[in-house]
Amino acid sequence: MAEFKLKASPALGGTAAGATQIGRFRLQENTGFAMASLALRTDDARSAVDQVLGFAAPGPGSYTTGDEFAAFWMSSDQWMVCASHDSNELLASQLKDKLGEQVSVSEQNDGWVCLDVEGADLSSVFERLVNADVHDLKKGTAVRTVIEHIGCFLICLESGHRYRLLAGRSFAHSLHHAVAAGLRSTVALNKLESAR
């Protein structure tokens, strides 16, 4: 029995990633992700990758979910594969074991902070955070963008209602602050609108 045991901490710190409720919006860190970047070494590997993922690896700007894995496009022949951390902490080595030297896989489990945002008419929030066309964002879109100088991915889980943000883990507090400020100002703007 080891003398010391290590406990995991969320990117936002503390022992549990608490949800923040702002008006009708809910903002929460999602710590349940295992992530691995997967890059093809040969074009021939594409079908093998599709087979392992259980779906066709998504094209540019897309996010696809399957039974076990989800993936979004990162760059040419490169994807970020996501899975439940509880059952797939060793996601990178799992993928590597299955795909061998056809691909390069890098563990990214803790490289990212993941913020899930839910609530009605989220487009009205994100139109003041990212320069993407958020009102036209369809489910399954993954946009590489910038929020207050923080590079991130904006993934649409449900158009207008549920979005996922992924950014470098070290930016967790700044990103959370920027999004929370956007949510608060949207609530205030909505109040002003309804008072008219």
Add this chain to the structure above:
Amino acid sequence: MSQLNRLSGGLIDRSSPLTFTFDGRGFSGFKGDTLASALLANNVRLMGRSFKYHRPRGVVASGSEEPNALVEVRSGPHRDPNTRATVAELFDGLSAVSQNRWPSLSFDAMGINDAFSSFLTAGFYYKTFMWPKAFWEKVYEPVIRRAAGLGALSMEPDLDTYDKGFLHCDLLVIGAGPAGLAAALTGARSGTRVVLADEDFEAGGRLTSENMELNGKPATEWLAAALEELRACRNVRILSRTTVYGAYDHGVYGALERVSDHLGNPDPDLPRQILWRIYSRQAVLCAGATERPIAFENNDRPGIMLAGAMRAYANRWAAAASTRIAVFTNNDDGHRTARDLLAKGVDVAAVVDVRPDAPKTGDYELLAGASVVDAGGRLGLKEIQVRLAGGSSRQISCGALGVSGGWNPAVSLTSHQRGRPVWQDDIAAFVPGPSLPSGMSVAGAANGRLSTHGAFADAAEKAAKALAAAGFQAIPVPLPVAEDSPVAVSAVWHTGEGKGRAWLDFQNDVTVKDVRLAHQEGFKSVEHLKRYTTLGMATDQGKLSNLGGLAVMAELTGKSIQDTGTTIFRPPYTSVPIAAFAGRSRGEEFRPVRHTPSHRWAEEQGAVFVEAGMWLRAQWFPREGETHWRQSVDREVLAVRKSVGVCDVTTLGKVDVQGADAAQFLNKVYCNGFTKLPVGKVRYGLMLREDGMAMDDGTAARLAEDHYVVTTTTANAVSVYRHMEFVRQCLCPDLDVQLISTTEAWAQYAVAGPNSRALLCKLVDPKFDLSNEEFPFMACGEITICGGVRARLFRISFSGELAYELAVPARYGDNLMRALMTAGKDFNVTPYGTEALGVLRIEKGHAAGNELNGQTSAAHLGMDRMVSTKKDSIGAVLSRREGLCDADGWRLIGLEAVEADVDLPAGGHLFERGKPQQASNDEGWITSAAYSPHLEKSIALGYLLKGDQRFGEEIEIANPVQGAILKAKVVSPHFIDPEGERLRG
């Protein structure tokens, strides 16, 4: 005070009375009023003082073009100077103060300037304040600035918040007057995404200001129905209180939405303003037109205003400037003002029309072929002097004069990308030229279609064409029946009588005489005219004055107005606060901050942080009783040398390099060899730029045959990754290699000192042997700690001690740091920060960013033998240039202070003893300096010519900044353990 000049009707909400103050006096108004309309209703004509002469001024316009009625609203850090009273919405409790006057608006001591006007003509300061030269900056300019000016900033940080936003649309419609509404309706019914932006708080443009009918009913009925339809369309976004201030490349427009300026007590979470960037596929500019004045002597008396504005105040805001008014016009539009005011029960003294054949269209006295030539009434208009058609003159008593010199299409946005407007003779005005910003079309009055019918028809047609260009089929909108009067204007710019001053630019106090003077002195080009006289340079950007000024210049030069041309229109169309451009990027939120996983732990220890890029890194950890940072740093350094210390090095860049050709790739980017590095080993690597200069250093650990982890310095993490991607994609596209950053995925800690192994053994799972034999210097491996947590261990040393870097998945970083501190208690483990890290590496002679500053080579660093000749690598060939590897060139050396209690200054330049300290004798410089608690003296690293041959020599260090010359002894850069026994121990 009761609202003496409040008329009947209007679009104000009389069920919502409001109170406000102006210069401390209480007034009342109604919801829907602007500050200007409410003041006029309260019989207040004097609203400001002019810029230079401090002349009493009243409101001239009813929109954003207002030059005179500038006030300060709100107070303290929320103070907003130069607010146009014409666009300031009235709210209960509004407090406004006039500006640029002392002690009061009605008695302004600086009004004395007006008496000296003959000395203060255009360009006076260029001529008057020539001598002595030194006085300009310290005396003349401050005095002039104090005497002349507009509103004053609060000089406190702005406490309001400002948002930025991004909108995308198929069709952007700029302006919600008749043309804008027709364009928006066309877009809306065609199912396209429409953004309709309007600077007013009530849409409708002139439909709200005119007494007109559409389809035989009041225009407001059609307006209400149109707005209701647009508001119900999910594909239409209406931005009211939003000024589109700039047209940029690729259909991108800048717009400022004033969200809460009209609220007395806004929600603290509400942004004051939003700066929108609108991405449009097509845009229709329906910005309308601006009426222009006619210059005559003393035409700036409070109460003299544009005839269209006078009409708008009466029709929309039910306010008159006076109970008795007159009109001076050169076109039919002036007569409309007389008719509307008469209908409201205002006494119309006369309509003075310069046209001999002017039609009489109402029950008022018409003075055809006559001109207003002078006006009286210092604080408010009392009478006008009229030169009648026959040459005689007549004085007419009135409290307000509406002036109409014709209408100027608002062409500003059409010219933001250097397009030039063209002259259209029949309306005597510039209209948009053929060269418009990509995707923009112009409709309505902005396009010179000045009738209501013309505006509707033009906009519907332009919108349909724009939609077709965007790939949509336009669905036509039935247009209302509207007036379609032809424009009948006789261009008159000034009445040209008398010796007095006739104002062209009210805000900058530029007169017809000033333009004459500019012409006389050779400043004839419109651009020179503008700079010499300041015509059109103020906050209103000459919306009312530019054309008048250049028309007068055209008269003087004998050129046509078209040939005289306009100055360049640039964004912003109206003022945009700098704070709106900054958005939320200000103060502590100026940029994001990056935290390492154990940041919170470091905060708990009271760490003092330093910014390293966006990262916050612990600089040192003060302990009780330590009063100076050096005490903390010395303690931390000695603790590492004596026992063990832990430093958070998570911020170092980490690049995962994989692929069958990974080794070959690293051989390319590093100047030293990597193919033979065994799995489980780390190697120090030096990267060169293409030009052979040193770029960055770091380590590469080989975790598998086809898998390396490269570390970079914190500062260069991004640039090195970018460089590696460039090499991969552009220089070596055929190599099988893949890169990705893993900097943030791993929390990494340097554990350094003689007891570092003993400390790690308490955490590393027992199956991993850390003995020197099994895990020697430069070994690396994937291990587990604390009962199975995956980790990576690197036996590398920046401090020169026995040392390791231990990496765990970032989620365990905070807990690992706490475990290291607990496990290390027996060894008196000490956390150390970047300052101690710096001292340790200087003592060891390890190069860092200061030594890799972009002007040094491998030879300068003493690493020329690392540049392999057995392979090709980036920068290798050019690093062998004579200037970069000359034996007489710079070499990295160590320096020890000769005198006691002297700090060697980083940046100090090195000279041979006794030689004059001038550039030609400069032999090098100090790159890094520190006090070494181990050696108990000040030491430094630096570059010195032939430095490696001069150990033992005493040299001098120039420190002109602190006025001292110091002595130092040249030594090896390896102050500690030059043989490297400690780190291999």
